[in-house]
Amino acid sequence: xxxxxxxxxxxxPDRTLLELxxxxxxFGAREVLKTVSLEIASGEFLTLLGESGSGKTTLLRxxxxxxxxxxxxxxxxxxxxxxxxxxxxxxNTVFQHYALFPHLKVRENIAYGLEAAGTPKAxxxxxxxxxxxxxxxxxxxxxxxxxxxxxxxQRVALARALVNRPELLLLDEPLSxxxxxxxxxxxxxxxxxxxxxxxxxxxVTHDQEEAMAxxxxxxxxxxxxxxQVASPREIYARPATAYTxxxxxxxxxxEARVETGVATGLDFSFPCALSDGPALFSLRPExxxxxxxxxxxANPIRFSANVREQTYSGAxxxxxxxxxxxxxxxxxxxxxxxxxxxxxFVFCADDAIPVRE
Amino acid sequence: MYSRTYRRLVSVPPILWVALxxxxxxxxxxxxxxxxxxxxxxxxxxxFANYATLxxxxxxWQVLLRTARIALSVTLLSILLGYPLAYFLSxxxxxxxxLLYQLVIVPLWVSYLVRGYAWKTIxxxxxxxxxxxxxxxxxxxxxxxxxxxxxxxVIMLTHIYTPFVFLPIYASxxxxxxxxxxxxxxxxxxxxxxxxxxxxxxxxxxxxAGATFAFVLSLGDFLAPLLVGGPSGTMIANIVQSLFGAAYxxxxxxxxxxxxxxxxxxxxxxxxxxxxxxxxx
Numbered sequence: 001x002x003x004x005x006x007x008x009x010x011x012x013p014d015r016t017l018l019e020l021x022x023x024x025x026x027f028g029a030r031e032v033l034k035t036v037s038l039e040i041a042s043g044e045f046l047t048l049l050g051e052s053g054s055g056k057t058t059l060l061r062x063x064x065x066x067x068x069x070x071x072x073x074x075x076x077x078x079x080x081x082x083x084x085x086x087x088x089x090x091x092n093t094v095f096q097h098y099a100l101f102p103h104l105k106v107r108e109n110i111a112y113g114l115e116a117a118g119t120p121k122a123x124x125x126x127x128x129x130x131x132x133x134x135x136x137x138x139x140x141x142x143x144x145x146x147x148x149x150x151x152x153x154q155r156v157a158l159a160r161a162l163v164n165r166p167e168l169l170l171l172d173e174p175l176s177x178x179x180x181x182x183x184x185x186x187x188x189x190x191x192x193x194x195x196x197x198x199x200x201x202x203x204v205t206h207d208q209e210e211a212m213a214x215x216x217x218x219x220x221x222x223x224x225x226x227x228q229v230a231s232p233r234e235i236y237a238r239p240a241t242a243y244t245x246x247x248x249x250x251x252x253x254x255e256a257r258v259e260t261g262v263a264t265g266l267d268f269s270f271p272c273a274l275s276d277g278p279a280l281f282s283l284r285p286e287x288x289x290x291x292x293x294x295x296x297x298a299n300p301i302r303f304s305a306n307v308r309e310q311t312y313s314g315a316x317x318x319x320x321x322x323x324x325x326x327x328x329x330x331x332x333x334x335x336x337x338x339x340x341x342x343x344x345f346v347f348c349a350d351d352a353i354p355v356r357e
Numbered sequence: 358m359y360s361r362t363y364r365r366l367v368s369v370p371p372i373l374w375v376a377l378x379x380x381x382x383x384x385x386x387x388x389x390x391x392x393x394x395x396x397x398x399x400x401x402x403x404x405f406a407n408y409a410t411l412x413x414x415x416x417x418w419q420v421l422l423r424t425a426r427i428a429l430s431v432t433l434l435s436i437l438l439g440y441p442l443a444y445f446l447s448x449x450x451x452x453x454x455x456l457l458y459q460l461v462i463v464p465l466w467v468s469y470l471v472r473g474y475a476w477k478t479i480x481x482x483x484x485x486x487x488x489x490x491x492x493x494x495x496x497x498x499x500x501x502x503x504x505x506x507x508x509x510x511v512i513m514l515t516h517i518y519t520p521f522v523f524l525p526i527y528a529s530x531x532x533x534x535x536x537x538x539x540x541x542x543x544x545x546x547x548x549x550x551x552x553x554x555x556x557x558x559x560x561x562x563x564x565x566a567g568a569t570f571a572f573v574l575s576l577g578d579f580l581a582p583l584l585v586g587g588p589s590g591t592m593i594a595n596i597v598q599s600l601f602g603a604a605y606x607x608x609x610x611x612x613x614x615x616x617x618x619x620x621x622x623x624x625x626x627x628x629x630x631x632x633x634x635x636x637x638x
C-alpha cells in the first residue's frame with residue numbers, strides 16, 4: 001500500500017487487539033473447543049497450529065462470526081465481538097479455497113467490501129487500484145477468477161480482504177491449495193505483506209514448518225485446548241509438553257527418574273533441576289553429535305550406540321541409533337559419509353528439556 | 358477401441374429413431390401447412406393460403422396472444438412461488454431438507470388429469486372454494502368466474518409447473534459454494550445485499566431454465582383449457598386440436614403448429630444463449 005496514513009499504528013506492539021476469554025464451542029455432544037483463552041497483540045502475526053480436528057478452523061470461524069461460541073467471550077478493542085454479526089466486525093477473512101465471486105471481475109471482487117460499506121465511488125477506484133498494485137495483479141483487473149491460477153486467486157483474495165483495512169485478518173489455511181514451490185514463494189510474500197501493511201494476521205495451518213517460517217507467535221491447539229503459545233524459537237527450544245516436542249520438529253523422548261538432582265534413564269544419567277520422581281525429557285536430534293566432531297559441549301553426556309539407519313539429506317544426515325539397552329534415538333549430524341557399527345555419541349545435559357506428558 | 362462395424366451398428370437405432378419419429382412427422386406437418394382441403398379431402402396443391410389466413414383472421418391472433426399471456430402469467434407465478442420455496446429449502450432446509458424436497462416433487466407423480474379434475478372440484482360453482490367463501494360469509498352467491506376462465510387455466514398450470522420451475526432453481530442454489538455467502542458477509546454485506554449481488558446472479562441460469570420450462574410447456578398445453586378453461590380460456594393448442602379433429606382442416610392446423618414450433622424454438626435458443634452468458638464455470 002502506498003498511503004502511509006491508512007496503516008494502523010505499529011509503534012505500540014504490546015497493545016492487545018483481540019482477547020478470547022474462556023471460549024468454548026460444542027456441536028451437539030461434540031466439544032470442539034474447550035475454554036480457550038488467548039490474547040493477540042496489535043500488529044502481531046499469530047498462527048493457530050494444529051492437526052485436523054484440533055479446533056483451529058472453528059476458532060477462526062468464531063472470530064469471523066460464522067459460528068457462535070457456546071461459552072466464553074470474544075473482545076476486540078474493548079467491544080464484545082461475539083455479539084456482532086459477521087458484517088459488522090472489522091475483521092476480514094482469506095478463505096481456504098479463496099471463495100472469490102465467480103461472476104464478478106477481479107476488480108469487482110476487490111471493490112465488493114468497499115461498496116458494501118458505502119465508500120464513495122472515486123475512493124473505491126483509488127483503493128482498488130492500490131490493492132491490485134500491492135499484490136501485483138494490476139493487469140488482471142478485468143479478468144474473471146476462473147481465468148486465474150491458484151497463486152493469482154490467492155493474491156486477489158488477499159487484496160479483497162486487505163482493501164477494507166481490517167484490524168484483524170484471518171487466514172484459513174490459505175496456502176494449502178498451492179503446490180510446494182508456489183507455497184514457499186507465497187509464504188515469503190505473505191510475511192513481507194504483513195510487515196508492510198502492519199495489520200494483525202491470525203493464520204491457521206496444520207503445517208508446522210509454515211507456522212515456524214511465518215509467525216511471531218504460534219498457538220498450538222490439541223483436541224480443542226491450547227497446548228502451548230510461544231514464539232517459534234521458544235516453542236521449538238523449550239516445548240512444554242511431549243506432544244509439542246513431537247509436533248514441532250522431530251525429537252527423542254527420554255524417560256527418566258529424578259533423584260537428588262540427577263535424572264537416570266535406561267542409558268544415561270544427567271544432572272537436572274527437577275524434584276524427585278519420574279520425568280520425561282525431549283532431546284532434539286541435532287543436540288546429539290558424534291564424539292569425533294570437533295564440537296565438544298559443556299556438561300557432556302557420552303554414550304555409544306549402533307547406527308541402524310542413515311538418511312542423507314545434503315548438509316546433514318539423520319541417524320537412527322540403537323543404544324546398548326535397545327532404546328532407539330535419532331541424531332542429526334553434519335554429513336560424515338557412510339557409518340556402520342557402533343560409534344560414540346555425546347549430548348549436552350542442558351539440551352534435554354523436561355516436558356510434561 | 359471398437360470395430361467399425363460395431364460403431365456403424367450402434368448408430369443405426371438412434372438414426373432410425375430420429376428419422377422415423379422426428380424428421381418424418383415434422384416434414385409431414387411442414388408439408389401439410391402448404392396444402393388445402395376441398396370437399397372433405399386434402400388437396401396436395403402447394404400454396405401459402407393457410408399462412409395468409411393466419412395473418413388475416415384476427416381470431417387466431419387473439420387466441421395466440423391470450424395463450425402467450427397465460428403462459429407468461431404461469432411463468433411469473435411459478436417463479437414467485439418456486440424461487441422462495443427453493444431458496445428456503447436450500448438455505449434453511451435444515452435436517453428435514455430431503456423430506457421437504459420429496460414433498461415438493463410428489464405432485465409430479467400424480468396424473469395430470471387427476472389434478473385437473475381436482476381443480477374442477479375446487480373452483481366449481483358448487484366447489485370447495487366457493488363453499489368456503491360462502492361459509493365465511495365473504496360471498497353470498499358463488500363466484501362464477503372461478504371456473505371456466507383464463508384465471509382457472511393460470512391457476513391449474515401454475516400448480517402443475519411450479520415444481521418444474523422449482524427444480525432447476527433449487528439445483529442452481531445448491532451449487533452455490535457456501536463460503537461465497539460467508540465471504541460476502543465477511544466483507545460487510547448484509548443478507549439483502551448478499552442475496553441481490555451473489556445469490557440471485559449465481560442462480561439466474563437455474564431461474565432461466567425453470568422459466569423456459571414453464572413458458573414453453575404452458576404455451577403448448579391443451580388439457581388445462583379443456584378441463585377448466587371454458588370458451589374464454591381457449592388456448593392455441595385447442596384450436597389446433599379442433600382443426601385436426603372436428604373441423605377436419607389438417608392443413609390450417611399444421612400451419613399453426615409450424616408457427617408455434619418456430620416460436621418455441623426461438624425462445625429455446627434465446628434462453629440457451631442467455632444461459633451461456635450467465636454461467637460462470
